[in-house]
Amino acid sequence: MTQKMIAGVDIGGTKTRIMACLGERTIADEVLVTETWRIRDMETDATTLAGIVANLCGGMAPAALAVGAHGCDTDEQCLRFQALLAARTGGAVQVVNDAELMVPAAGHVDGIGVVSGTGSIAVARTAEGKMLAAGGWGWILGDEGSAPALVREAAKAIRRALDHGEDGSDPLIGALMRELGTDDHTKLGILLNETRGAAVWGRHANAVFDAAIAGSALAVRVIREGGAGLAALVELLIERGANPALVVAGGGVISEQPMLMTAFVDAMAKVSPPSQVLLLRDPPVLGGVALARRLLAGQGVSSQIGAV
Template identity: 90%
Template structure:
């Protein structure tokens, strides 16, 4: 665990036992952040490596997460728990994980896709959430609570604008450039530096040997560094990544999502202004009237906000009919 904020202290334990604990969880592709509160007071704020507890087997993951949350709350299960989970990309998947967690905590539970934390974390109740980090996806809800999602297919098939997808597209751009006999673009040198090679012909081999979204994603800084250094190839890759994210939002709007507000977040788009700029420019073409926000707060606060709504009975109705 990587500690953040205030761990639960013994002096708080008696107080916690007599008050209502709520918790929000942001399960990302790389990190998981858990925040628990009593009233307005944060009693736990912890960051874990997702792979340290999640094995992608829902029953086991639910047991482990419930135990971790309870452990951070002094052995007391929260009365309301809201989870944004990377990889829960359909309503049915969210409901299944939700039911498993509820059976292990005994409290009110809501599970949504991690992109759905963007809007409540920004202080709003309705809008389209976009994540661009280890993966990418756009998610919204209809007025009846039905989940709408576009993207989230993984970096091999898509994940436009995500860190590994930017590296994938950068490598393809480099390949085409070298095949044309053009080897002066800064992106080529930047990728070679990241892969620790001075042989251009080994770029494909080395990338193939280090397969995996998290590994490829670590090379994404090379794309942005190259763009700053004047790489036309890198600029094009970033621009197309932003356009790809906007295209996901466009699909949701076509399916009935409210286009008034779009909130973007995730490790790449929040840390790389060039990608956010490309996304905003592309959204100006897709939906000029939409308000586009970059999430400045940690997404886990969206989980806390959803948990507060659960506490007062304002969460989404957890019924399968919504997703049929």
């Protein structure tokens, strides 16, 4: 039996990972900076991504392609990008939100996926296949528990502490000041205001966790509230009909910072005690590969958002 090429793609806010397989053998595994190819014009992005995937597949379009895309937050957006990619590849295509890669990457079929990275979002499907999403509003409005939001909340916690007359000895204050290259705490707001973009803000998130390890009460509270914010997104999905049995969390922040995962698990124990909460330890792109395999076998897509 002739083996067919498949590919999975994880488009994150910062990085894009593409994995192509021939049968069970991985023939390509590439990581790109998302902003080097994605311009947020769906038609152009579809053309560019189809070309990148074909190049990694030795000049051939894969027979099945599954994409988890940061920013595809509704069924309509997913289906549009899906149709554009299908027109450019000629194969079977499925597009979902990048959070939807968490569950298949963990080896499961149904569950709630949570991403905590450059942004944050929780996504699930109803029994009828309708997409449910909570969060994903960007770091200015929300993205609770994401890297830039943790920095934002840390700066606000520092502001409140200093406004209340605290002496500035909490380790979070010094950690964030060092991260921003200043010894004047009154300039924190100015320096952060001059720093544009979620990815840039997010680079300072390690300072929050370092401060917590150093004994910062402010940082511990920020992290705890970040975990609770992620759990609140899951709670919203459960209230809207998502199956609460399984929750899989992943993304660059929560997978690398055990304190945030602990805060999330603790908050989930209050939000939905019966839920099994897992941390995805494998690359989310493996969820794209798993979806592509199902797509090739004719499973799953029509029951979710429709095959193209």
